Amino acid sequence: MSEATEQNGKHFPEKQLWGREGFRDDPYIEAESLEVAGDAPAVILPLAAWLGLDDDVRRTSNRRIGVFVAPGESIDPLLDKLDTVPLIALQFPAFNDGRSYSKAEILKGRHGFKGELRAVGDVLVDQVVFMLRAGFDTLEVTNPVALKRLSASDLRDTPGYYQPGRGSAKTAGGFSWRRTPAA
Amino acid sequence: MYRYDEFDHAFVAARVEQFKDQVERRLSGELTEDQFKPLRLMNGVYLQLHAYMLRVAVPYGTLSGRQMRKLGHIARTYDRGYGHFTTRQNIQYNWPALADIPKILDELAEVEMHAMQTSGNCIRNVTADHFSGVAADEVADPRPFAEILRQWSSLHPEFSYLPRKFKIAVTGAEHDRAAIQTHDIGLHLKKNEAGELGFAVYVGGGQGRTPMVAKKIRDFLPAEDLLSYTTAIVRVYNLHGRRDNKYKARIKILVHETGVEELTRQIEAEWQALKESDLKLPQGDIDAIMTYFRPPVLPERPEGWGALAAAKKADAGFAAWVDQNVTPHKNPDYGVVTISLKPIGGIPGDASAEQMELVADIAEKYSQDEIRVSHEQNLVLPHVALADLHAVYELLLADGLATANAGLITDIIACPGLDYCALANARSIPVAQRISERFGAAERQAEIGELKIKISGCINACGHHHVGHIGILGVEKKGEELYQITLGGSADEITTVGEITGRGFSSEEVVDAIEKIVDTYLGLRTSKEENFLAAYRRVGAAPFKEALYGPVSRAA
Ligand code: HEM
Ligand code: SF4
Numbered sequence: 001m002s003e004a005t006e007q008n009g010k011h012f013p014e015k016q017l018w019g020r021e022g023f024r025d026d027p028y029i030e031a032e033s034l035e036v037a038g039d040a041p042a043v044i045l046p047l048a049a050w051l052g053l054d055d056d057v058r059r060t061s062n063r064r065i066g067v068f069v070a071p072g073e074s075i076d077p078l079l080d081k082l083d084t085v086p087l088i089a090l091q092f093p094a095f096n097d098g099r100s101y102s103k104a105e106i107l108k109g110r111h112g113f114k115g116e117l118r119a120v121g122d123v124l125v126d127q128v129v130f131m132l133r134a135g136f137d138t139l140e141v142t143n144p145v146a147l148k149r150l151s152a153s154d155l156r157d158t159p160g161y162y163q164p165g166r167g168s169a170k171t172a173g174g175f176s177w178r179r180t181p182a183a
Numbered sequence: 184m185y186r187y188d189e190f191d192h193a194f195v196a197a198r199v200e201q202f203k204d205q206v207e208r209r210l211s212g213e214l215t216e217d218q219f220k221p222l223r224l225m226n227g228v229y230l231q232l233h234a235y236m237l238r239v240a241v242p243y244g245t246l247s248g249r250q251m252r253k254l255g256h257i258a259r260t261y262d263r264g265y266g267h268f269t270t271r272q273n274i275q276y277n278w279p280a281l282a283d284i285p286k287i288l289d290e291l292a293e294v295e296m297h298a299m300q301t302s303g304n305c306i307r308n309v310t311a312d313h314f315s316g317v318a319a320d321e322v323a324d325p326r327p328f329a330e331i332l333r334q335w336s337s338l339h340p341e342f343s344y345l346p347r348k349f350k351i352a353v354t355g356a357e358h359d360r361a362a363i364q365t366h367d368i369g370l371h372l373k374k375n376e377a378g379e380l381g382f383a384v385y386v387g388g389g390q391g392r393t394p395m396v397a398k399k400i401r402d403f404l405p406a407e408d409l410l411s412y413t414t415a416i417v418r419v420y421n422l423h424g425r426r427d428n429k430y431k432a433r434i435k436i437l438v439h440e441t442g443v444e445e446l447t448r449q450i451e452a453e454w455q456a457l458k459e460s461d462l463k464l465p466q467g468d469i470d471a472i473m474t475y476f477r478p479p480v481l482p483e484r485p486e487g488w489g490a491l492a493a494a495k496k497a498d499a500g501f502a503a504w505v506d507q508n509v510t511p512h513k514n515p516d517y518g519v520v521t522i523s524l525k526p527i528g529g530i531p532g533d534a535s536a537e538q539m540e541l542v543a544d545i546a547e548k549y550s551q552d553e554i555r556v557s558h559e560q561n562l563v564l565p566h567v568a569l570a571d572l573h574a575v576y577e578l579l580l581a582d583g584l585a586t587a588n589a590g591l592i593t594d595i596i597a598c599p600g601l602d603y604c605a606l607a608n609a610r611s612i613p614v615a616q617r618i619s620e621r622f623g624a625a626e627r628q629a630e631i632g633e634l635k636i637k638i639s640g641c642i643n644a645c646g647h648h649h650v651g652h653i654g655i656l657g658v659e660k661k662g663e664e665l666y667q668i669t670l671g672g673s674a675d676e677i678t679t680v681g682e683i684t685g686r687g688f689s690s691e692e693v694v695d696a697i698e699k700i701v702d703t704y705l706g707l708r709t710s711k712e713e714n715f716l717a718a719y720r721r722v723g724a725a726p727f728k729e730a731l732y733g734p735v736s737r738a739a
Contacts, residue, residue, distance in 0.1 A: 095221070095344070096221055096304065096344045097344065097426060098304075098341070098342070098343065098344025098345060098421055099421060099422055099426075101340060101341045101342075101343075101344070101421070102341055102418050102421045102422050103422070104341075105341050105418070110456055124218075126205075126221075126222055127343075127344075129340070130338075130340035130341075130343060131340075133340040134340045134341055145208075145213065145214075156197075156200070156201045156204060157197075158193075158194050158197040158198060158201075158338065159193045159194065159197055160190050160193060160194050161338070161340075162194075162334045162335055162336075162337045162338070162339075163335055163339055163340065163341075164460075164461040164462065165340055170461075174190065175334070175468050175471070175472075176461065176463075176464060176465050176468050177331070177334065177335050177410060177461070177462065177464075177468075178190060178334070
């Protein structure tokens with residue numbers, strides 16, 4: 001704890017938002033409900049609170065209301081409302097809890113979710129490529145090594161992949177399951 | 184055999200670089216052991232009792248001479264001169280230095296090998312029938328599909344952090360030599376009435392502390408749907424498999440708790456959405472992979488028939504070895520040779536650097552440059568001309584590799600146990616050695632006939648004891664090492680989990696107990712043709728329990 005904070009204090013702010021193009025500002029705040037969110041322009045609510053909102057409130061609110069989903073929670077109730085969700089934050093309580101990868105695939109791959117898909121929690125550098133390929137747009141990063149590597153754009157990617165996935169393209173004449181990074 | 188193309192080479196090289204970087208970060212202290220653990224596990228590196236251990240993948244157990252020679256070189260250069268072939272058709276090195284592991288991986292990459300996904304909660308090295316492509320009873324060679332699965336599962340973004348490890352096995356014959364029903368997914372390659380290839384799909388087999396036989400969830404899955412259907416299964420498992428208790432995290436528990444009908448429904452629903460996706464296999468790709476596994480063109484060698492008969496007549500040791508260790512090849516001029524890694528009194532599965540090099544030489548000269556590793560911890564030369572058998576035998580004999588015991592009582596599977604393994608309750612290897620010595624006489628083994636003994640040093644069941652005709656499990660009771668015996672297990676097309684006989688035996692008693700069981704069998708079999716398993720299935724446990732525990736046994 002103290003070591004991390006010290007490192008963070010010296011070099012990095014506590015939490016940073018990163019996407020394929022680099023670090024970016026995060027307009028969102030996390031809140032238990034809209035009431036406690038004050039007048040923040042963008043809010044992430046827990047799944048139950050989000051689902052509890054009136055459809056009209058979601059559609060007509062002048063702020064963006066995203067939703068946080070823990071790995072044990074089902075995304076099924078969101079599926080017919082995806083056009084009203086600007087952001088879905090899928091949690092990795094520990095890096096080796098892989099459930100959110102499958103949800104990312106289902107949301108982006110199958111349902112064509114157009115909003116921001118964000119990975120939050122135990123985001124480490126060694127999983128960044130998996131997350132991007134599964135469909136995450138942004139990663140919320142606190143781990144100092146991850147922050148350092150991401151600032152240096154050092155992802156240790158492979159030159160090709162053996163599965164379809166986002167950010168990659170089929171190569172002419174290659175086996176159907178193979179991909180190379182998109183230019 | 185499959186050969187890497189540029190894509191594979193570049194991928195493996197990048198992966199070695201990644202791991203080099205991770206090892207450096209560990210050695211410099213940037214990564215703690217806790218942080219390093221998941222990364223090393225993805226690369227086959229375990230931390231064991233005495234040292235790090237490296238497990239190298241031998242995909243579906245197929246090797247060339249050059250690859251085997253490299254394994255020998257690694258054993259000599261970076262380990263103590265030997266390696267250990269495992270029940271998952273891999274090889275394990277027990278003593279490499281962590282700082283050397285990146286170099287070892289570089290050397291492996293030179294011969295198109297790696298250690299990816301031989302550990303960790305990912306899809307592990309896909310295993311296949313060790314007689315694939317040569318067995319006379321085979322419908323089609325399952326290895327092209329194992330290779331497709333190997334590629335597809337490599338660093339799979341969605342499936343690298345599953346609830347638990349995930350094992351897939353494939354067979355292409357009715358007689359199952361790949362133990363598919365003890366795997367998370369078992370695939371039985373077959374043809375439908377129209378002559379098209381497809382799979383019977385089994386899900387939820389496993390050993391460990393809750394052994395379960397896999398359930399068939401599909402009788403015929405067209406080959407083109409292999410990846411989409413597998414994705415559906417693994418996705419349902421990834422989302423719903425238990426993560427609260429690692430002993431309940433395998434898919435077998437999900438099958439058990441959800442019920443096979445409901446789980447099949449979920450898998451089929453997922454599959455409907457994936458079926459027409461990019462995962463559908465074009466016939467052209469299947470064909471292209473199959474070309475790599477085209478059977479070698481074997482010259483006619485009819486002179487072998489006569490030569491073999493003459494050599495057998497002249498050399499009784501050779502005759503015994505041929506009868507026990509050579510099985511029919513699709514081509515009648517050829518045989519499939521099992522090289523036993525179970526010398527009497529030896530360590531099951533161990534091979535020295537010199538032995539590996541010898542096998543490499545023999546394979547190049549006499550077996551179309553092909554070697555297999557069997558899940559029974561033996562090696563196989565798949566294409567030996569009958570005319571060359573005697574020459575091959577003499578070479579093997581000179582290096583202690585001609586033990587004529589394939590499938591017999593001394594062909595024992597044993598896990599590393601307390602000699603290497605941090606999780607062990609008891610030793611496995613020394614028990615295997617003592618049983619082997621007790622029953623080692625050639626006539627005695629031949630008299631007993633087919634009998635599979637499998638030994639695990641703890642309930643994780645790495646030695647497959649649940650499916651041994653006789654299984655031996657190391658347990659700990661009040662600080663003492665005890666051995667529990669199970670009978671009647673089997674891992675072939677009729678897979679069964681063995682039944683516990685009763686209280687365990689001490690290390691001193693256990694070999695005597697095995698002998699009592701064997702003698703009981705010999706006394707009650709209807710003829711020599713009724714092997715141990717068949718006899719056990721006929722009479723049940725009672726006579727064996729009585730022999731072990733006396734007439735007033737707990738069986739009553
Ligand atoms: C020496 C270090 C080893 C350790 C720490 C180890 C650990 C384990 C553990 C914890 C399990 C149970 C997994 C579960 O049920 O979820 C297991 C299963 C297994 N291990 Fe090992 N193992 C070791 C060596 C080996 C070796 C050398 C082999 C091959 C000979 C092997 C083959 C297997 C197999 C086939 C299973 C499967 C049982 C199943 O399907 O549940 N293991 N191992
Ligand atoms: S069965 Fe137990 S003792 Fe044997 S290798 Fe596996 S974990 Fe170790």
